[in-house]
Amino acid sequence: MPRITHVEVTDVRFPTSLSMDGSDAMNKDGDYSAAYVALRTDDPAVSGFGFTFTIGRGNDVCVLAAQRRAEPLIGREVAAVVGDLGGTYRDLASDSQLRWLGPDKGVEHLAMAAVMNAVWDLAARVADKPLWRLLVEMPAADLVDACDFTYLSDAITREEAIAMLESTRAGRDERLALLEQHGYPCYTTSAGWLGYSDDKLRRLCAEAVAEGYDHIKLKVGADLEDDVRRCTIAREVIGWDRHLMIDANQVWDVPQAIEWVDRLAEFKPLWIEEPTSPDDILGHATIRRAVAPIGVATGEHGMNRVLFKQMFQAEALDFCQLDSARLASINEIVPVYLMARKFGVPVCPHAGGVGLCELVQHLSIFDFLAVSATLENRVTEFVDHLHEHFVDPCIVEDGAYRLPTTAGYSAEMHAASVAAYAYPDGAYWSSSAQVAG
Amino acid sequence: MPRITHVEVTDVRFPTSLSMDGSDAMNKDGDYSAAYVALRTDDPAVSGFGFTFTIGRGNDVCVLAAQRRAEPLIGREVAAVVGDLGGTYRDLASDSQLRWLGPDKGVEHLAMAAVMNAVWDLAARVADKPLWRLLVEMPAADLVDACDFTYLSDAITREEAIAMLESTRAGRDERLALLEQHGYPCYTTSAGWLGYSDDKLRRLCAEAVAEGYDHIKLKVGADLEDDVRRCTIAREVIGWDRHLMIDANQVWDVPQAIEWVDRLAEFKPLWIEEPTSPDDILGHATIRRAVAPIGVATGEHGMNRVLFKQMFQAEALDFCQLDSARLASINEIVPVYLMARKFGVPVCPHAGGVGLCELVQHLSIFDFLAVSATLENRVTEFVDHLHEHFVDPCIVEDGAYRLPTTAGYSAEMHAASVAAYAYPDGAYWSSSAQVAG
Numbered sequence: 001m002p003r004i005t006h007v008e009v010t011d012v013r014f015p016t017s018l019s020m021d022g023s024d025a026m027n028k029d030g031d032y033s034a035a036y037v038a039l040r041t042d043d044p045a046v047s048g049f050g051f052t053f054t055i056g057r058g059n060d061v062c063v064l065a066a067q068r069r070a071e072p073l074i075g076r077e078v079a080a081v082v083g084d085l086g087g088t089y090r091d092l093a094s095d096s097q098l099r100w101l102g103p104d105k106g107v108e109h110l111a112m113a114a115v116m117n118a119v120w121d122l123a124a125r126v127a128d129k130p131l132w133r134l135l136v137e138m139p140a141a142d143l144v145d146a147c148d149f150t151y152l153s154d155a156i157t158r159e160e161a162i163a164m165l166e167s168t169r170a171g172r173d174e175r176l177a178l179l180e181q182h183g184y185p186c187y188t189t190s191a192g193w194l195g196y197s198d199d200k201l202r203r204l205c206a207e208a209v210a211e212g213y214d215h216i217k218l219k220v221g222a223d224l225e226d227d228v229r230r231c232t233i234a235r236e237v238i239g240w241d242r243h244l245m246i247d248a249n250q251v252w253d254v255p256q257a258i259e260w261v262d263r264l265a266e267f268k269p270l271w272i273e274e275p276t277s278p279d280d281i282l283g284h285a286t287i288r289r290a291v292a293p294i295g296v297a298t299g300e301h302g303m304n305r306v307l308f309k310q311m312f313q314a315e316a317l318d319f320c321q322l323d324s325a326r327l328a329s330i331n332e333i334v335p336v337y338l339m340a341r342k343f344g345v346p347v348c349p350h351a352g353g354v355g356l357c358e359l360v361q362h363l364s365i366f367d368f369l370a371v372s373a374t375l376e377n378r379v380t381e382f383v384d385h386l387h388e389h390f391v392d393p394c395i396v397e398d399g400a401y402r403l404p405t406t407a408g409y410s411a412e413m414h415a416a417s418v419a420a421y422a423y424p425d426g427a428y429w430s431s432s433a434q435v436a437g
Numbered sequence: 438m439p440r441i442t443h444v445e446v447t448d449v450r451f452p453t454s455l456s457m458d459g460s461d462a463m464n465k466d467g468d469y470s471a472a473y474v475a476l477r478t479d480d481p482a483v484s485g486f487g488f489t490f491t492i493g494r495g496n497d498v499c500v501l502a503a504q505r506r507a508e509p510l511i512g513r514e515v516a517a518v519v520g521d522l523g524g525t526y527r528d529l530a531s532d533s534q535l536r537w538l539g540p541d542k543g544v545e546h547l548a549m550a551a552v553m554n555a556v557w558d559l560a561a562r563v564a565d566k567p568l569w570r571l572l573v574e575m576p577a578a579d580l581v582d583a584c585d586f587t588y589l590s591d592a593i594t595r596e597e598a599i600a601m602l603e604s605t606r607a608g609r610d611e612r613l614a615l616l617e618q619h620g621y622p623c624y625t626t627s628a629g630w631l632g633y634s635d636d637k638l639r640r641l642c643a644e645a646v647a648e649g650y651d652h653i654k655l656k657v658g659a660d661l662e663d664d665v666r667r668c669t670i671a672r673e674v675i676g677w678d679r680h681l682m683i684d685a686n687q688v689w690d691v692p693q694a695i696e697w698v699d700r701l702a703e704f705k706p707l708w709i710e711e712p713t714s715p716d717d718i719l720g721h722a723t724i725r726r727a728v729a730p731i732g733v734a735t736g737e738h739g740m741n742r743v744l745f746k747q748m749f750q751a752e753a754l755d756f757c758q759l760d761s762a763r764l765a766s767i768n769e770i771v772p773v774y775l776m777a778r779k780f781g782v783p784v785c786p787h788a789g790g791v792g793l794c795e796l797v798q799h800l801s802i803f804d805f806l807a808v809s810a811t812l813e814n815r816v817t818e819f820v821d822h823l824h825e826h827f828v829d830p831c832i833v834e835d836g837a838y839r840l841p842t843t844a845g846y847s848a849e850m851h852a853a854s855v856a857a858y859a860y861p862d863g864a865y866w867s868s869s870a871q872v873a874g
Contacts, residue, residue, distance in 0.1 A: 056534035097493035106543010154691040
């Protein structure tokens, strides 16, 4: 019976700012990074991997927080940790001194996400299943009891949650067969980063169409005339039968968001993403009423389940873009999916960064099989960067994620990548040509 | 012309968990702590001090974040830093990589609070004024331009803010004379910590009455029968002409809060404080409608100005209890005061912990002189702990804060205290008798 013997947390940073990959109106020069957690046991064949995603500076702060947060796991039996995933979560989350630093937000919550992502990866490996299958095959009551419903009882109860999961058993095999054949539909953001030239934008949009994408997303919000020109180029290339989404990455106040989106309405975007502060529930509701039928999407900075509860209650969202490395892993993500279904909001998870695509494919598959049971208005983000660093990278074909088949949460990085991009001492960063981030 | 030469950030922890000081239904065993920032210059007579408050574990994470956040200040001229307090704030706050870890919440925001509190202390020292006087005497436009109004324009504009501050010039001298005579009214939480025995509660309530307090606060929420018994004792001692407040420290879901408060309504509390998640704007609004005329108070975990904006817009609060070490110092606190006035909500700042009383006295005085111009429904928290560690401790007499007269933000700790309680290497913590926190 293996025990967890130590926890390795590594500050891994990739120099994405050099190529303007990931550039948008708010995040001009991100170095895509991970506070990368490896739970090691006394059995060399048994480990769990997880991470939270950041964009460079401050990744060291998340590393320290994750080390501290994971310490109570050391010495525990693996069977006990993965045999009570709710208890493990509550035990780590309920540290009454660490709670003061949130609760449930910012660095400490990112650290919880990193550690619990590794715990769920470990659980799926022990069960010898890809995570999506572990979730789908868990008895509904067990999954619900692993969830954190604290502060949610005015929106959803344990009994409702169980009934919701059980109601989707009918047709699950057929839906699985559909996914095995066609994959889970995704869209690409790779074409539309703000730092790319018009020529590069035009070329990447054309490539995306050729690769089978029906949805393409552009970054907007830095300069209105630029946005008009870039949307014009995108529509010229993708036509009007495909969907165009726009993403402002939080640069606007509420009145400005309404005005700016109004100016871009002629391009008929499916959604405006992150029009304002990710904390502004009432602001999103105001914007949504003003810009309809353009949808409002947000969630990659959605800090916790209480925020999403209110987004649903206030009818502030058309698309929920929860983040797999910002919410505190499955224990908090599943309640958001369940509330989304109850309030009738499709979940289109945020991805990109480093490793987020590897994680969210499991979530979307779980959603279709066990929660929403529909693909209507659902499409999951895909960005074609940095997958080469993962042992079990996601596979996208014809605009859809193929089903992962390897046991775990697809979160393990190649040891060589971790070593090379460890900050500041890895081979890449310590070479004299690199400027410290 | 002095320059900032280095930044010292110290992990200072006091072993308050040993005496159950500060115990409540959520925070059972806090060790009151500070991530303590000293901005040093090449002039030994010129320094600035600030901190954020935590309750023990995780203080090291805040220390690391504050070190990183303050780094850009090193090498700058003091005159430039304090001569453009808005520019200094925006420069530190706008790090596009660190922003990902919030934005504006959790550890990174606490670190911003610590650093900017030290910058404002430095500014007041350079001006040779206590902070409250620096704020009151700044031209209204200068103070407003130091403020962060990002994401607030749907609630308040720069022009409204300036007009509001200018409108309070009339009568300011009379109000100052009133404060100089009577001080700023406060209430005590020292009597009502949950870990205290009934006898100790009875004795402390009687002492508080004897010391001139008209408001007394009890912690509730762990056990309903205990709460009934403790409220009964408190009312026996303080009578019905004084105010009793109750504080649940976030332990309830929304429906449970309504039910529990209903059971304590017979004790006619002035407010129920922190009935549920500090993030739950709509939940507070629901509770407020249900428990009226008992007021709803929250804010010590209010993460940023966007949260408070929505609390006001949703009519969720009767009392705003902003925190001087959680909001990003004056640059973010003043906008909350201005919105509170516009929406007609009194601000009764959170204090206690370590050093918070020293800070909030300046805020309340500023509010009365320059923003609200009234004391109606306003009372500032006071907890009589740990003041001996401060060079310029607050002075409370007859249930009121006396006006600070020394230059600065009253944030400086005695060097001997910092040395003794530095964690883990200070004399107190390294002595063999102490258990690591």
